[in-house]
Amino acid sequence: MKTIIKSHKINCLLCLATLVIGITSCSKELVYKNMPGIYIDKEKLTARDSTAYSFAEKSATLMLDTIYIPVKISGELSGTDRIVPLEANAAKTNATAGTHYQILPTVVKANELTARAAILVKRTPDQKTKQLRIYLEIVPNAEFPLAIANTKTNSTFNGEPSATYKPGYLIKLTDQILKPDTWDGSGSWFKYYFGAYSAVKFKFIIEVTGRTVWGDRARYGADAPTSAQLQVYYTKVITALYEYEKINGPMIDETGNQVTFPKI
Structure with a gap:
């Protein structure tokens, strides 16, 4: 026992x-310990993974412009400013730093979650004949050591995030007429007022209206025209095309198709 x-x-x-x-x-x-990281905040971008910037849509005298990329931190706030470690991926970039673009120094200010990284883009003669690429990535540093692979949208479907965003962001830079990223987007006034896209048609629209900045879907944001302005633009391009065809016959675009506008 x-x-x-x-x-x-x-x-x-x-x-x-x-x-x-x-x-x-x-x-x-x-x-x-929650390691701090930083990522490109694609929730605030209309075009999630890339944007097309064309100097051809701007004033002929514009030689420099700035593109802003929103960024957001993960982890705890800091009592000091922190530099945003944004760089161009050399393997995915054919634009030349200093000649075609410059990533301006940007900081996330003390006790703030977000910032806007500034990319200075420069007009050069070679952009008349080719499209340049600037592929931006966050490269972890001492202040933001956490590498963030993917981020998810705030919106959900059946309880799950409806989209996942890759970390990099592509700027397509040229001095040629480019199709706006949101021309065919849902509710686009580009498509409603002007129909199917072609470079010849869009150049004609810009020349007739004098407008180079259109905003998201030519409908949303401070840069977008009002519906009343678009009605005026529509009348102008219809009239101008009629006058053109009286003298030259049908206007043919780069694909060999006749330029037309929808009947509204």
């Missing part, structure tokens, strides 16, 4: 020791 009691006591002591060790171990595991 004495032996059994002694064995029972030993077992109890072993269990207690195991419990103490387990609690100590768990306590160590629960000590967690």
